[in-house]
Amino acid sequence: MNPAVDKPKESRWSPTSLVPQKVAGWFRGYTNPLGYSELKDHRHKEYDAQELQYPFLQRVTASKTLQRLLASIFSLILPSFYHRNSNQSSYKVTPTSWLDGLRGIACFIVFMYHYFYAYFETRGVAFEFNNKDSVNHYILQLPLIRIVHSGRSMVSIFFVISGFALSHKVVMLTRGAKPQSAVERSHAILSNLTSSVWRRHLRLFLPLIGTYLLVTVFVSAGWFETVPWGEKGWLTGNVEFRPARESSLWSQLASAAKEYYKVAGPVTLFRGWVYPDYISVYDSHLWTIPEEFHQSMLLFLVMTGLCHLKRWVRVYIFLPAIVVSTMCNGYWAMSLFIFGYFVAEIHAEVVAARESALEPKLPGGGVYSPIQGSEAGRRRRELSRTVFVTVAFLGGLYLCSFPETLPPEKSTTGFTTLSRSAPKRYGGGDACGFWMHTGAELLVFSIVFLPAVQDILCWKVFQYLGRISFALYLVHGTTNRSIGYALVHWGWRVTGASAMWADKAAPDQMGAGLLESSRVAVVLLVFLVNVPITIWMSDIFWRVFDLPSVKFVRWLESKLARAVN
Structure with a gap:
């Protein structure tokens, strides 16, 4: 790891700090001409207690093994949308x-x-x-x-x-x-x-x-x-x-x-x-x-x-x-x-x-x-189709x-x-x-x-x-x-x-x-x-x-x- 480039950001944890960042924007939809998104395989990573996930564990115990164990337990019991290191960008807009x-x-x-x-x-x-x-x-x-x-x-x-x-x-x-x-x-x-x-x-x-x-x-x-x-x-x-x-x-x-x-x-x-x-x-x-x-x-x-x-x-x-x-x-x-x-x-x-x-x-x-013909004809076809599928x-x-x-x-x-x-x-x-x-x-x-x-x-x-x-x-x-x-x-x-x-x-x-x-x-x-x-x-x-x-x-x-x- 290059400390000048890849230095991890400092993070402080508190019981209330997770909710606002994670819940914000949940009701925002993706905009796309097709109106779709594709879910790739969700790969859950192991969270290292020494890095960003749960830095407060370093104050609980000096044992690296116990820190990793506690971090795994926290990762399990917390809902997946609370995980700070989850790769949210893997969920892309695709047809299904x-x-x-x-x-x-x-x-x-x-x-x-x-x-x-x-x-x-x-x-x-x-x-x-x-x-x-x-x-x-x-x-x-x-x-x-x-x-x-x-x-x-x-x-x-x-x-x-x-x-x-x-x-x-x-x-x-x-x-x-x-x-x-x-x-x-x-x-x-x-x-x-x-x-x-x-x-x-x-x-x-x-x-x-x-x-x-x-x-x-x-x-x-x-x-x-x-x-x-x-x-x-x-x-x-x-x-x-x-x-x-x-x-x-x-x-x-x-x-x-x-x-x-x-x-x-x-x-x-x-x-x-x-x-x-x-x-x-x-x-x-x-x-x-x-x-x-x-x-x-x-x-x-x-x-x-x-x-x-x-x-x-x-x-x-x-x-x-x-x-x-x-x-x-x-x-x-x-x-x-x-x-x-x-x-x-x-x-x-x-x-x-x-x-x-x-x-x-x-x-x-x-x-x-x-799409052929006049603009008025195209609009009529679009309107007819929209009415049909809306009724359906x-x-x-x-x-x-x-x-x-x-x-x-x-x-x-x-x-x-x-x-x-x-x-x-x-x-x-x-x-x-x-x-x-x-x-x-x-x-x-x-x-x-x-x-x-x-x-x-x-x-x-x-x-x-x-x-x-x-x-x-x-x-x-x-x-x-x-x-x-x-x-x-x-x-x-x-x-x-x-x-x-x-x-x-x-x-x-x-x-x-x-x-x-x-x-x-x-x-x-x-x-x-x-x-x-x-x-x-x-x-x-x-x-x-x-x-x-x-x-x-x-x-x-x-x-x-x-x-x-």
Whole structure:
């Protein structure tokens, strides 16, 4: 190190000095003609206590080893955005990170949904729903507004994004941006597909080890006992599954290991024959992981069969036909993944058109022509396109806010008519699912043509949520069932809201209203406490389990894959 050039800057640490510098500018979006950002691999460095990271440790101990150990502990427990030496410049603006922002928002909404559905049994009903006792006039149940707690439609968005992400590289290889022979291009596509198939199971299920370990520790410590196994406590909504508490930590670990093997093995590989509709008691939200694996394999098969076809045949005939037929026949998850492949094709053409100063037409025209004609004509075309995609965007939001409980016949929010128009395969009250899935497809598709929305999704706060989204999904069920349940029940006892469940005479109408207000206020306040705790735990989980899993799978593949001459 050249002391004249590379001398490190002096830094003083205080507990409050981290927040302003790191949080400032979080809501600033990136500006870019394409409205995108790309996330490179996040490489966490070892922090040297002798340099900038934690200089106060030199005053705590003279031992270099202990300083490094304490620095590592601080680096682990502090959220990743607090690390002073983290390489923030590695997050650049490129064509796909609006998807990360969308994934982050969707995952946070799922977290909210799973938190609140334990306390409000009417969360899924429509505005103006009449349950014979009262009419639902809660503003949060209005169309569009209710999307902020519509967790089911967010899962549909997850599946569309997964289909996009898994097919994006194949789409780019199929387009052949670089001069390649047909043999070279085919080899590149085959290599990508085989690598994706090989890595997919490990990528999905290795981080789940952390979830099972986390639940095991919480159950053994008694942190789930606010609502004992098999009971509801004072909860009026859905009570999530939880494992029974074993006699010892080792017994709990053995139970978790058996459950993990069942989920990662037979349930995932042979679910249709051996374990239909299996739900893990360790975390009921993990049902999406086997579904992700199944649909990923089907997507790889579809890409293998279609990638050699002419683009217009693949994009405008086969993919729409597969999407519509699978959705209408009840295979909604497959339809969402294949639709993600379709959007990846459209997205690649839109990006190419923008980069070459061309004006892309929407699917249906099939051709992307240069901007020609008068200025007035160009503006009319741009206005028509903007109106079309804006209507699609708002329509997607509206359908994503479809209530889970079918609305009554006299409902005025439009959902009743739609529920009667769903395909027959979505009978038995599942019409909401069909329209939620359709809304997710409309929403993601429209954002491809809305750079302003992409720029919002590239704000740092949404990008951060996108980075930790998988970890947040795997952690939030544990915090909701432990910290959430415990603090809410404690708050109800302190405020007196627990009198609603006491064996006493029913309070008068005014007293019942005050108790209900106290009950709701406690739930909301605890949510504000639960959010930073869950985000913090998810950040640690991301760095301890998720990122190392990605690196391990890549390393393992590099060691096992045969060399190609």
